[in-house]
Amino acid sequence: MKVQRRWMLKGIGGATLALPALEGLAPRGARAADPAVSPFAIFFRQACGVACAQNTELGAEPERFWPSSEGPLSATTVAGRTMEELSDHLGRLLVVGGVNMQDFNYADGHARGALQLLTAQGPVVEGVGGDSEANGESIDHRIGRELNPDGRDSLFLYAGVPNGWLGGPCISYRGANQRRAALADPRVAYMGMMGIDSAQFELIAARQKSVNDLVRGQMQSLMAKSELSAKDRERLDLHFQSIRDLENTLSCNLSTEQQMAVDGLSDGFASDNGDDVMKAVQAHMAVAAIAVACGYTRSVAIQVGVGNDGNTRYSNIETGELMENFHFLSHRRASHDSSGAIIPNADLLHHYVDVHFARAFKYLLDRLAEYQMPDGSYLIDAGVAVWCNDNGNGPAHSSYNCPFVLAGGGGGFLRQGQYINLGDEITIARMLETIGSAAGLRKADGSTIDDFGDPSLPHGVLDQLLA
Amino acid sequence: MPEPIARRRSYGSWAVVSSLWIGGCYNGLGSTAGGGGDGDGDAGGTATAGEGGDDAGPVDELPAPSTRIFRLTHTQWENTVVDLLGLSAPTGLSENFRTDPAIGGFMFDNQATVLEVDQTLWQAYRGAAVQLAEQVTADAAAMEAILPPDGGDADARAEQFVVEFGRRAYRRPLAEDEVTQLVALFSEAPSLYEGVDPFVAGVRLTLETILQSPHFLYRIETSNDVSGDVIPLSSWERASRISYFLWDSMPDDALLDIAAEDGLADADGVAAQVDRMLSDPRARAVVDHFHGQLFQAIKFPNVDPSPAFYPDAPPDLGEIVGEEFERFVADVVFDRGGSLNELLTSTSTFVNDDLARIYGLEGSFGPSWVAAELDPTQRRGILTQAAFLAAHATTANPDPIHRGVFVAQRLACMVIAAPPDGVPPVPSAEGRTNRQTVEDHTEQAGSSCVTCHGGMINPFGFPFENYDSTGAWRVMDAGMTVDASSDISLDGAQVHVNNAIDLVEALAASPSVHACYLRHWLEFAHGRPTATEDLAFTTRVGGDSLDGDLPVRELLIQITTSRAFLSRATEELQ
Numbered sequence A: 001m002k003v004q005r006r007w008m009l010k011g012i013g014g015a016t017l018a019l020p021a022l023e024g025l026a027p028r029g030a031r032a033a034d035p036a037v038s039p040f041a042i043f044f045r046q047a048c049g050v051a052c053a054q055n056t057e058l059g060a061e062p063e064r065f066w067p068s069s070e071g072p073l074s075a076t077t078v079a080g081r082t083m084e085e086l087s088d089h090l091g092r093l094l095v096v097g098g099v100n101m102q103d104f105n106y107a108d109g110h111a112r113g114a115l116q117l118l119t120a121q122g123p124v125v126e127g128v129g130g131d132s133e134a135n136g137e138s139i140d141h142r143i144g145r146e147l148n149p150d151g152r153d154s155l156f157l158y159a160g161v162p163n164g165w166l167g168g169p170c171i172s173y174r175g176a177n178q179r180r181a182a183l184a185d186p187r188v189a190y191m192g193m194m195g196i197d198s199a200q201f202e203l204i205a206a207r208q209k210s211v212n213d214l215v216r217g218q219m220q221s222l223m224a225k226s227e228l229s230a231k232d233r234e235r236l237d238l239h240f241q242s243i244r245d246l247e248n249t250l251s252c253n254l255s256t257e258q259q260m261a262v263d264g265l266s267d268g269f270a271s272d273n274g275d276d277v278m279k280a281v282q283a284h285m286a287v288a289a290i291a292v293a294c295g296y297t298r299s300v301a302i303q304v305g306v307g308n309d310g311n312t313r314y315s316n317i318e319t320g321e322l323m324e325n326f327h328f329l330s331h332r333r334a335s336h337d338s339s340g341a342i343i344p345n346a347d348l349l350h351h352y353v354d355v356h357f358a359r360a361f362k363y364l365l366d367r368l369a370e371y372q373m374p375d376g377s378y379l380i381d382a383g384v385a386v387w388c389n390d391n392g393n394g395p396a397h398s399s400y401n402c403p404f405v406l407a408g409g410g411g412g413f414l415r416q417g418q419y420i421n422l423g424d425e426i427t428i429a430r431m432l433e434t435i436g437s438a439a440g441l442r443k444a445d446g447s448t449i450d451d452f453g454d455p456s457l458p459h460g461v462l463d464q465l466l467a
Numbered sequence B: 001m002p003e004p005i006a007r008r009r010s011y012g013s014w015a016v017v018s019s020l021w022i023g024g025c026y027n028g029l030g031s032t033a034g035g036g037g038d039g040d041g042d043a044g045g046t047a048t049a050g051e052g053g054d055d056a057g058p059v060d061e062l063p064a065p066s067t068r069i070f071r072l073t074h075t076q077w078e079n080t081v082v083d084l085l086g087l088s089a090p091t092g093l094s095e096n097f098r099t100d101p102a103i104g105g106f107m108f109d110n111q112a113t114v115l116e117v118d119q120t121l122w123q124a125y126r127g128a129a130v131q132l133a134e135q136v137t138a139d140a141a142a143m144e145a146i147l148p149p150d151g152g153d154a155d156a157r158a159e160q161f162v163v164e165f166g167r168r169a170y171r172r173p174l175a176e177d178e179v180t181q182l183v184a185l186f187s188e189a190p191s192l193y194e195g196v197d198p199f200v201a202g203v204r205l206t207l208e209t210i211l212q213s214p215h216f217l218y219r220i221e222t223s224n225d226v227s228g229d230v231i232p233l234s235s236w237e238r239a240s241r242i243s244y245f246l247w248d249s250m251p252d253d254a255l256l257d258i259a260a261e262d263g264l265a266d267a268d269g270v271a272a273q274v275d276r277m278l279s280d281p282r283a284r285a286v287v288d289h290f291h292g293q294l295f296q297a298i299k300f301p302n303v304d305p306s307p308a309f310y311p312d313a314p315p316d317l318g319e320i321v322g323e324e325f326e327r328f329v330a331d332v333v334f335d336r337g338g339s340l341n342e343l344l345t346s347t348s349t350f351v352n353d354d355l356a357r358i359y360g361l362e363g364s365f366g367p368s369w370v371a372a373e374l375d376p377t378q379r380r381g382i383l384t385q386a387a388f389l390a391a392h393a394t395t396a397n398p399d400p401i402h403r404g405v406f407v408a409q410r411l412a413c414m415v416i417a418a419p420p421d422g423v424p425p426v427p428s429a430e431g432r433t434n435r436q437t438v439e440d441h442t443e444q445a446g447s448s449c450v451t452c453h454g455g456m457i458n459p460f461g462f463p464f465e466n467y468d469s470t471g472a473w474r475v476m477d478a479g480m481t482v483d484a485s486s487d488i489s490l491d492g493a494q495v496h497v498n499n500a501i502d503l504v505e506a507l508a509a510s511p512s513v514h515a516c517y518l519r520h521w522l523e524f525a526h527g528r529p530t531a532t533e534d535l536a537f538t539t540r541v542g543g544d545s546l547d548g549d550l551p552v553r554e555l556l557i558q559i560t561t562s563r564a565f566l567s568r569a570t571e572e573l574q
Helices: A082-092 A109-117 A139-147 A186-193 A202-223 A228-241 A256-270 A273-294 A326-331 A346-370 A426-439 B074-085 B119-137 B140-146 B154-170 B176-192 B199-210 B236-244 B253-260 B267-277 B279-294 B295-304 B317-335 B339-344 B353-358 B388-390 B398-411 B435-443 B448-464 B500-508 B513-524 B534-547 B552-560
Strands: A041-046 A054-055 A059-061 A093-097 A155-161 A173-175 A299-304 A386-391 A404-407 A418-421 B070-071 B217-222 B230-232 B348-351 B369-373 B486-490 B493-497 B565-571
Touching: A041 A139, A041 A273, A059 A155, A059 B369, A082 A093, A082 A346, A082 A404, A109 B486, A139 A426, A155 A273, A155 B236, A186 A273, A186 B119, A202 A228, A202 B176, A202 B493, A228 B070, A228 B119, A256 B199, A273 A299, A273 A346, A326 A346, A326 B348, A346 A404, A386 A426, A386 B176, B070 B119, B070 B493, B074 B119, B074 B140, B119 B140, B119 B154, B119 B199, B119 B369, B140 B486, B154 B199, B154 B253, B176 B199, B217 B236, B230 B486, B230 B493, B236 B253, B236 B267, B236 B279, B236 B552, B253 B267, B267 B552, B279 B295, B279 B317, B279 B500, B279 B513, B295 B388, B317 B339, B317 B348, B317 B353, B317 B388, B317 B486, B317 B552, B339 B513, B339 B534, B339 B552, B348 B353, B388 B398, B398 B448, B398 B500, B435 B448, B448 B486, B448 B500, B486 B500, B493 B500, B513 B552, B534 B552
Parallel strands: A041 A299, A041 A386, A093 A418, A155 A299
Antiparallel strands: A054 A059, A093 A404, A386 A404, B070 B217, B230 B565, B348 B369, B486 B493
């Protein structure tokens, strides 16, 4: 017997993917299941720094990324800068400079940046470079763990080649040394959350309940075995907690048109062609938008490229031709083959990569702005979307001034329409605590969080970013 | 009387002490502690303990602490489904499984402690189970393959199905209560489907359940009776360890039957089965998978020499070199019964016309692959074949740094410290040879680079300077004669080599290299990083591999009949 493969055969309930259009959240005028959407955070990660003003071995490079002045964002302050790509959303942006990471001994600037970016932690083992792991939970996971309904995992999405520096997906951690698996195919990510459009839902759910009851009993029996180590029991418990009875989450279904769009964008999710990767990123963003809109998750992390994004070749904005891989562009030197030649105008080409990311971020903001809530507000304003970077700049891959571009005020929690520089303090933990608090994380006494990341770092939400 | 297990240990508790620091560049044999194991032996047979707790291997070769639960890798899931359901081809359903994370730079895809089931994977497992159960029960031939004959009593047939299919799915006999639960579920099924034959409904729901059961998704080792210094595994647990190591799949009926007779309680019984299983095509796939990961075959498809430098390079060079690599490994290990020495030094390989041209072979060649003998003054073994050379080259030049790092780390098991942050790329040659450029860039006196590059990395990479980015032989570079000589440090001694032929001969004669190869096999076999406990085995069998020119096939028998493989440590991994 040969099993026939079909794409999108089954959603979580085992029902064939619903076609034609489904009832549920859809852009413009659609209704949410609840009268208001809870705050959320969507992280969009870029590697290798941005093309900003700096002096390199090749000379002075102009400012191409940051707004021209701090304070209110305007068409004037973003003119000619990467931020100009986000002009449609300037009033919702909070551009944060001076997000500085700790110089933990990762023995590699990319490991230090990528693994610290959402964890504010040093390495489990110091000085091992590409073999590094972060020593704590990432903020996206914490938001999901504390706020998601029914203990549902937050989404960790990835686009780019599956292997490479730092092992590919590397920014999301369940805990110290517990790197999370990412979902690479946007269609698979969607299948995991889509509702069941079947007249037989009750039978399907009843069958799964029978299966789950028996399997849960087996899991409990296993976990009760005294010979198991705590680690083994912990892994089995993760499995046990992952077993779910079926819910009819039709409000998490995309429209037929949206499903087709996701399908059409998804094929290049594991490509090294930047154009294909960015299409897959858009598909991930569409999935992320519906996921937060329907309350499936309060947190999504989207990673683009491996640890140093050293495989992806993005296209030249002017010519459309593929450039050298991003990592070498960011170094301004060599080429894909390290032959040593200086890449002409590499800082401009790096800027082109930044523009690709800005446009992708705009795509996310556009999607979030399409969802209108029953009270007339828009989804984008209920949460916060975060475009963040492992490094501050190109060749040096500085741990200072790592760009954090926030959009949406987290339901009025954050200032908007501003460019604010935090200065020289190590602010990564405080930045993540601020975002986490904007997404709804609170201490037991109801106050904002101040306990995230490495305890030795400065903590507490950043007052200057609050509305 | 069984001893309680009170001791617990975690990875990273030890480090091999036979190490040598050169400045900040550590070149001792690398080792971290680890563990790996699996299965549920509740209903299984019992192991017979010989002297020292079992009858396999020297008593000082103890197992390292390991996990007791081994989730199937996605490859193992696919293979197991094929074998369990009698399918004619892999389902491809595992393509919907999210990729497992790579943790801590572990070389292989089966690191047991990171193979988890999160919500996403649970959903995918569930979807696959539902689909498979639906399709199998809709196919008469598929049903016949998994069902006992119809003797007229549906209830008896249902129970027989649960018992027999369950034994294959769980890789052990089901306990009485497990049978009772599944039979009850079978009986409940007709009310849960509309328009489905009651018996078919029972089979379908049972399949859905079993394919989501932890006893299917994990190998689970529950043996806990200490004998001597170890906990011998039951024959059922041994059967699964062996089959998932050698086949990446479940035990076949023959192996399960042997386990049922407790026929794997002694090393001779194991050896007989291993010998049989190594003749199965599934073993070839595993050996290929092991060497593909060891030699970074994932890089082969990306081989892309620049047309500006190599206008005659075939556009599908990456595919070609990968094909040669697979054919060569399979030929050496299985068709020739060859050894590590042969992998490293053989001049026999396979070529098509494009590869023959790269190797400078004379004669008539076409697109078909044929056996060929390479010039022994230029080519010996896997390190002088195009796959390794082209995958460790830039599009313009040989890459002695990465060639050297590969040999030092993966073949000699040396530990090289991570490079400092912000290392600039190699500059342009500007009239210098590739070697001179790399030397000037990495071996400046007093620099932080020279410590590792001068003493470890470059000496293992420069001997390959006779091979360009396509793997073709060259004697000139930048108008100068290629200098491929080097002084390598191996087994505590300095060895002068004139070229790659000398280097591979030195590697093939090195106890460290043979021990290193065994070490990687143990990592793969146990699904964990190397552990201190491995050292005695890798030293002894590595020595046999060197002195006795043991075939790789024999090494696999040695591993599967070792104490470490057939038993568990008395400490639990934390």
